[in-house]
Amino acid sequence: xxxxxxxxxxxxxxxxxxxxxxxxxxxxxxxxxxxxxxxxxxxxxxxxxxxxxxxxxxxxxxxxxxxxxxxxxxxxxxxxxxxxxxxxxxxxxxxxxxxxxxxxxxxxxxxxxxxxxxxxxxxxxxxxxxxxxxxxxxxxxxxxxxxxxxxxxxxxxxxxxxxxxxxxxxxxxxxxxxxxxxxxxxxxxxxxxxxxxxxxxxxxxxxxxxxxxxxxxxxxxxxxxxxxxxxxxx
Amino acid sequence: xxxxxxxxxxxxxxxxxxxxxxxxxxxxxxxxxxxxxxxxxxxxxxxxxxxxxxxxxxxxxxxxxxxxxxxxxxxxxxxxxxxxxxxxxxxxxxxxxxxxxxxxxxxxxxxxxxxxxxxxxxxxxxxxxxxxxxxxxxxxxxxxxxxxxxxxxxxxxxxxxxxxxxxxxxxxxxxxxxxxxxxxxxxxxxxxxxxxxxxxxxxxxxxxxxxxxxxxxxxxxxxxxxxxxxxxxx
Amino acid sequence: xxxxxxxxxxxxxxxxxxxxxxxxxxxxxxxxxxxxxxxxxxxxxxxxxxxxxxxxxxxxxxxxxxxxxxxxxxxxxxxxxxxxxxxxxxxxxxxxxxxxxxxxxxxxxxxxxxxxxxxxxxxxxxxxxxxxxxxxxxxxxxxxxxxxxxxxxxxxxxxxxxxxxxxxxxxxxxxxxxxxxxxxxxxxxxxxxxxxxxxxxxxxxxxxxxxxxxxxxxxxxxxxxxxxxxxxxxxxxxxxxxxxxxxxxxxxxxxxxxxxxxxxxxxxxxxxx
Numbered sequence: 001x002x003x004x005x006x007x008x009x010x011x012x013x014x015x016x017x018x019x020x021x022x023x024x025x026x027x028x029x030x031x032x033x034x035x036x037x038x039x040x041x042x043x044x045x046x047x048x049x050x051x052x053x054x055x056x057x058x059x060x061x062x063x064x065x066x067x068x069x070x071x072x073x074x075x076x077x078x079x080x081x082x083x084x085x086x087x088x089x090x091x092x093x094x095x096x097x098x099x100x101x102x103x104x105x106x107x108x109x110x111x112x113x114x115x116x117x118x119x120x121x122x123x124x125x126x127x128x129x130x131x132x133x134x135x136x137x138x139x140x141x142x143x144x145x146x147x148x149x150x151x152x153x154x155x156x157x158x159x160x161x162x163x164x165x166x167x168x169x170x171x172x173x174x175x176x177x178x179x180x181x182x183x184x185x186x187x188x189x190x191x192x193x194x195x196x197x198x199x200x201x202x203x204x205x206x207x208x209x210x211x212x213x214x215x216x217x218x219x220x221x222x223x224x225x226x227x228x229x230x231x232x233x234x
Numbered sequence: 235x236x237x238x239x240x241x242x243x244x245x246x247x248x249x250x251x252x253x254x255x256x257x258x259x260x261x262x263x264x265x266x267x268x269x270x271x272x273x274x275x276x277x278x279x280x281x282x283x284x285x286x287x288x289x290x291x292x293x294x295x296x297x298x299x300x301x302x303x304x305x306x307x308x309x310x311x312x313x314x315x316x317x318x319x320x321x322x323x324x325x326x327x328x329x330x331x332x333x334x335x336x337x338x339x340x341x342x343x344x345x346x347x348x349x350x351x352x353x354x355x356x357x358x359x360x361x362x363x364x365x366x367x368x369x370x371x372x373x374x375x376x377x378x379x380x381x382x383x384x385x386x387x388x389x390x391x392x393x394x395x396x397x398x399x400x401x402x403x404x405x406x407x408x409x410x411x412x413x414x415x416x417x418x419x420x421x422x423x424x425x426x427x428x429x430x431x432x433x434x435x436x437x438x439x440x441x442x443x444x445x446x447x448x449x450x451x452x453x454x455x456x457x458x459x460x461x462x463x464x465x466x467x468x
Numbered sequence: 469x470x471x472x473x474x475x476x477x478x479x480x481x482x483x484x485x486x487x488x489x490x491x492x493x494x495x496x497x498x499x500x501x502x503x504x505x506x507x508x509x510x511x512x513x514x515x516x517x518x519x520x521x522x523x524x525x526x527x528x529x530x531x532x533x534x535x536x537x538x539x540x541x542x543x544x545x546x547x548x549x550x551x552x553x554x555x556x557x558x559x560x561x562x563x564x565x566x567x568x569x570x571x572x573x574x575x576x577x578x579x580x581x582x583x584x585x586x587x588x589x590x591x592x593x594x595x596x597x598x599x600x601x602x603x604x605x606x607x608x609x610x611x612x613x614x615x616x617x618x619x620x621x622x623x624x625x626x627x628x629x630x631x632x633x634x635x636x637x638x639x640x641x642x643x644x645x646x647x648x649x650x651x652x653x654x655x656x657x658x659x660x661x662x663x664x665x666x667x668x669x670x671x672x673x674x675x676x677x678x679x680x681x682x683x684x685x686x687x688x689x690x691x692x693x694x695x696x697x698x699x700x701x702x703x704x705x706x707x708x709x710x711x712x713x714x715x716x717x718x719x720x721x722x723x724x725x726x727x728x729x730x731x732x733x734x735x736x737x738x739x740x741x
Binding site for chain 3: 240269270271315316317318319320323326338339341342344345346349359361363364365397403404405406407413415416417419421
Binding site for chain 2: 026034069
């Protein structure tokens with residue numbers, strides 16, 4: 001019994017010494033990799049280590065040690081380098097807000113959506129008298145100020161557009177009904193006096209409930225990649 | 235018994251979730267610190283973390299985690315930065331860019347600026363007992379370790395000098411209070427002697443706020459072509 | 469410039485014998501205070517207990533020696549020499565009954581204090597320089613990963629932009645609708661429909677003009693009607709439903725329905741354009 005216990009102690013000591021040596025070797029590799037200005041090959045990494053050390057095994061262990069961390073040890077072209085963990089790449093980006101003005105076409109389209117919603121692209125084009133490019137509607141969807149409402153019950157089942165809460169908030173409106181009517185627009189000098197008989201500016205409403213002539217959107221409609229900002233804004 | 239067991243399970247779950255969150259927060263800090271080019275303050279480090287997280291406690295833990303490693307987390311100038319462990323200098327010195335060797339006059343002048351700041355050239359000369367050549371101060375300004383602070387409210391309105399964050403970072407100091415031998419100097423009452431009568435300044439300070447006896451620099455003071463590195467460092 | 473070559477061993481030897489060595493090498497000193505400090509160190513006592521009188525003597529001896537050797541001493545050294553000579557005389561003579569300014573004792577203490585201060589600053593400078601320095605003993609990340617900037621547009625528009633754009637577009641459009649001019653272009657589809665309808669099943673050659681005469685009432689319409697109906701006729705020929713015939717360039721065009729139309733018109737590809 002005594003012998004076995006003795007042996008255990010000796011083995012324990014040797015194990016401990018080995019573990020300490022190994023730890024020191026790992027420290028050396030860590031420091032080299034950290035300070036390096038380029039990925040390092042195993043020969044370079046082995047240079048300061050005692051001869052006969054299995055540098056590849058050490059690196060593999062270091063790689064495992066770092067695997068769950070915010071920084072990983074990766075192999076690039078046969079060399080080793082420390083890199084930010086892939087799932088944390090977002091940390092290394094910074095959003096810079098760039099102020100951009102909407103194009104004239106976009107502003108007109110937005111105004112038409114606001115006053116005439118729910119409105120289809122064909123109707124917008126009819127009111128503007130020119131073709132509306134897809135890009136214009138995309139930009140507006142990106143602003144988060146307009147959204148897809150539903151589909152018109154009509155041939156082709158075109159998508160209907162409406163404004164969002166973000167629209168109200170950006171333009172400082174309490175409710176869509178606060179958009180000025182024809183008389184107010186005239187009063188503000190935005191319309192000239194000479195308008196054809198029967199000319200009207202609709203009383204806008206952004207009631208989210210679908211109209212009688214609207215169908216709900218289908219699941220696929222929202223997967224266009226156009227709508228996320230709208231969704232977020234809501 | 236059943237209740238107690240149940241409770242234990244619930245507590246265990248919560249502990250586990252907390253531990254996981256903590257691990258993720260540590261990963262984020264780790265990634266930021268590894269990627270950074272310069273020391274980061276706690277505000278910057280806290281930015282990507284959930285609100286209310288005790289970033290200081292996390293950093294202290296990370297510092298402990300890294301203490302036995304080849305790379306250490308250290309505080310310099312009140313900020314956090316990863317650096318290779320000091321005892322591994324032998325490993326990396328080979329690769330070090332040979333830093334400019336400062337003259338004895340420059341080293342003494344740097345120490346006087348560090349320990350006696352804010353200090354004027356006349357005060358530096360008083361301590362050293364010799365005229366300080368303009369070149370000596372220029373060399374130090376070039377290193378980015380000292381900077382023009384302001385002008386002393388005294389006849390001739392001499393420029394006052396102080397150290398920069400780059401100085402702290404280079405010498406691995408968290409704050410001026412960590413300067414070696416500061417207590418000796420304090421105990422020997424060696425600060426007062428350097429100062430004109432009436433100003434009692436017991437310890438050096440690199441507080442960017444001007445002292446009562448300092449005026450701000452004038453626009454022309456900074457156009458000497460000496461200061462850009464200093465300015466940048468701050 | 470030195471009387472005795474300074475070297476470390478020599479200095480050690482001097483210290484060992486306890487005889488202060490006088491080394492005249494002005495270039496090696498950073499000014500008179502540095503020289504004084506070096507001389508003071510050779511007294512091998514705590515700077516606080518230093519004999520200023522002895523120090524003054526040593527300094528003056530140094531300057532004397534330098535002068536003998538016709539060394540050019542900087543003004544700083546000479547000023548210090550004059551001051552020390554004065555201090556020495558004050559120290560040796562009893563203080564006058566009503567001393568003006570600091571006493572000789574005070575002056576000596578002030579000098580000792582200056583020397584201590586210089587010595588201390590040198591010690592801390594050394595400690596500072598012995599700290600691990602960035603890029604010398606400790607290193608930062610060799611491959612920092614830069615922060616990428618993602619530009620996120622923040623769209624701007626004012627309510628005024630919105631309303632004025634709306635009003636002006638509606639106004640413009642309202643005008644265009646009211647003053648819609650008569651259609652001035654005959655579309656290809658219209659022309660085709662007309663030609664098909666007019667020719668019907670006529671298998672006799674007839675001039676194209678004749679069929680179109682009713683559309684030519686307004687002279688301004690003439691070019692577009694002709695162009696469109698000619699193009700439509702060519703298309704119908706290609707589809708094998710019409711035949712065209714012309715005697716010469718600019719001669720009247722003759723047109724007739726093609727006989728084999730009965731094959732349910734299913735030969736659109738067979739036409740020879």
